[in-house]
Amino acid sequence: xxxxxxxxxxxxxxxxxxxxxxxxxxxxxxxxxxxxxxxxxxxxxxxxxxxxxxxxxxxxxxxxxxxxxxxxxxxxxxxxxxxxxxxxxxxxxxxxxxxxxxxxxxxxxxxxxxxxxxxxxxxxxxxxxxxxxxxxxxxxxxxxxxxxxxxxxxxxxxxxxxxxxxxxxxxxxxxxxxxxxxxxxxxxxxxxxxxxxxxxxxxxxxxxxxxxxxxxxxxxxxxxxxxxxxxxxxxxxxxxxxxxxxxxxxxxxxxxxxxxxxxxxxxxxxxxxxxxxxxxxxxxxxxxxxxxxxxxxxxxxxxxxxxxxxxxxxxxxxxxxxxxxxxxxxxxxxxxxxxxxxxxxxxxxxxxxxxxxxxxxxxxxxxxxxxxxxxxxxxxxxxxxxxxxxxxxxxxxxxxxxxxxxxxxxxxxxxxxxxxxxxxxxxxxxxxxxxxxxxxxxxxxxxxxxxxxxxx
Numbered sequence: 004x005x006x007x008x009x010x011x012x013x014x015x016x017x018x019x020x021x022x023x024x025x026x027x028x029x030x031x032x033x034x035x036x037x038x039x040x041x042x043x044x045x046x047x048x049x050x051x052x053x054x055x056x057x058x059x060x061x062x063x064x065x066x067x068x069x070x071x072x073x074x075x076x077x078x079x080x081x082x083x084x085x086x087x088x089x090x091x092x093x094x095x096x097x098x099x100x101x102x103x104x105x106x107x108x109x110x111x112x113x114x115x116x117x118x119x120x121x122x123x124x125x126x127x128x129x130x131x132x133x134x135x136x137x138x139x140x141x142x143x144x145x146x147x148x149x150x151x152x153x154x155x156x157x158x159x160x161x162x163x164x165x166x167x168x169x170x171x172x173x174x175x176x177x178x179x180x181x182x183x184x185x186x187x188x189x190x191x192x193x194x195x196x197x198x199x200x201x202x203x204x205x206x207x208x209x210x211x212x213x214x215x216x217x218x219x220x221x222x223x224x225x226x227x228x229x230x231x232x233x234x235x236x237x238x239x240x241x242x243x244x245x246x247x248x249x250x251x252x253x254x255x256x257x258x259x260x261x262x263x264x265x266x267x268x269x270x271x272x273x274x275x276x277x278x279x280x281x282x283x284x285x286x287x288x289x290x291x292x293x294x295x296x297x298x299x300x301x302x303x304x305x306x307x308x309x310x311x312x313x314x315x316x317x318x319x320x321x322x323x324x325x326x327x328x329x330x331x332x333x334x335x336x337x338x339x340x341x342x343x344x345x346x347x348x349x350x351x352x353x354x355x356x357x358x359x360x361x362x363x364x365x366x367x368x369x370x371x372x373x374x375x376x377x378x379x380x381x382x383x384x385x386x387x388x389x390x391x392x393x394x395x396x397x398x399x400x401x402x403x404x405x406x407x408x409x410x411x412x413x414x415x416x417x418x419x420x421x422x423x424x425x426x427x428x429x430x431x432x433x434x435x436x437x438x439x440x441x442x443x444x445x446x447x448x449x450x451x452x453x454x455x456x457x458x459x
Contacts, residue, residue: 022069038065351456363425372399401444
């Protein structure tokens with residue numbers, strides 16, 4: 004081909020492959036026989052050759068055949084020094100391109116299959132590099148598959164996790180035996196999650212280990228459910244211990260009082276012992292009230308974690324007013340000064356749940372405040388996007404520092420006693436609503452919490 008791009012020579016094999024006669028080709032522009040899209044790549048390379056500049060050593064292009072179809076040909080070209088002709092040798096690669104197309108199709112089909120598997124699938128080589136991952140695995144990491152492939156464990160995971168994964172991989176490769184049911188954490192943009200992983204050795208045609216293939220299923224929800232069940236079992240154990248202890252104490256007193264009352268009534272001159280009878284009756288009544296209150300507290304705790312039966316917009320000021328009215332006798336008896344913000348906002352939820360939160364916190368502030376001039380405050384800190392912040396505080400002795408992390412546990416009893424149910428009821432309601440609560444000391448005990456509008 005000369006510097007103008009006109010064909011000066013073509014051998015018989017070229018004519019046979021493309022289906023032309025020599026007269027159809029000689030003197031014609033080379034560009035007439037190359038696909039337009041490929042010519043955009045070829046022309047700059049040929050220009051470099053004419054200028055004696057480095058150029059591509061091989062160009063794969065689609066050449067137009069006599070029947071109008073295109074056939075893949077790989078060209079190697081050169082321009083000898085002191086010559087204005089370009090010499091090119093072409094190799095028919097149509098068959099190779101068909102195989103390449105089939106291979107790409109098989110790879111895409113395999114990728115499609117593993118992408119539809121409802122699990123994480125990955126291949127790793129003996130150098131701890133990910134060769135292939137499926138979409139589910141990549142999505143869990145907040146990445147694309149090609150952003151993970153080719154990377155090693157330390158490039159994707161914290162060092163301790165990556166080292167653990169590597170040791171498991173090496174164990175599988177060196178032993179030649181699968182390792183099944185590995186429970187392990189993995190970090191994601193959304194936080195740490197848990198997976199159950201099976202790892203199987205991968206071999207080449209000669210039987211040499213070339214890596215591992217892994218299948219993992221996210222079991223985070225199962226782990227959380229197991230943890231929640233364990234917490235529930237612990238609470239149940241505490242419940243059984245507390246209820247049996249407290250009720251047994253009250254019932255023992257009631258039983259002993261009844262026995263004493265019976266003996267008194269059988270004693271000659273029982274009519275002269277009315278004062279003792281009245282004392283026994285009062286003791287029985289006190290312990291009955293104590294046992295009944297414990298049962299009410301337990302029922303309240305159980306209901307605190309239940310989905311609201313009815314949801315409405317609840318004016319918090321009305322709830323607080325009701326709570327204080329019911330406790331007015333205790334407030335007056337101890338000369339407690341109560342301060343409530345004029346504006347208390349409103350929360351969408353169950354009126355019963357909102358009442359449980361404020362009644363238990365106000366009760367707690369009244370009961371544990373032994374200051375000379377006791378003060379209880381119920382404060383509204385405002386709302387933002389359905390999240391309503393409140394503070395209930397007193398100026399009493401506060402909460403022992405060692406108890407701050409445990410006051411919300413069911414049946415936890417501080418130094419002042421109590422059933423240990425009120426604050427855990429508050430925590431359950433707030434958790435149900437997706438809020439949060441914290442206890443701290445600041446010139447007394449403070450409970451700052453967020454109640455979120457309940458969404459059904």
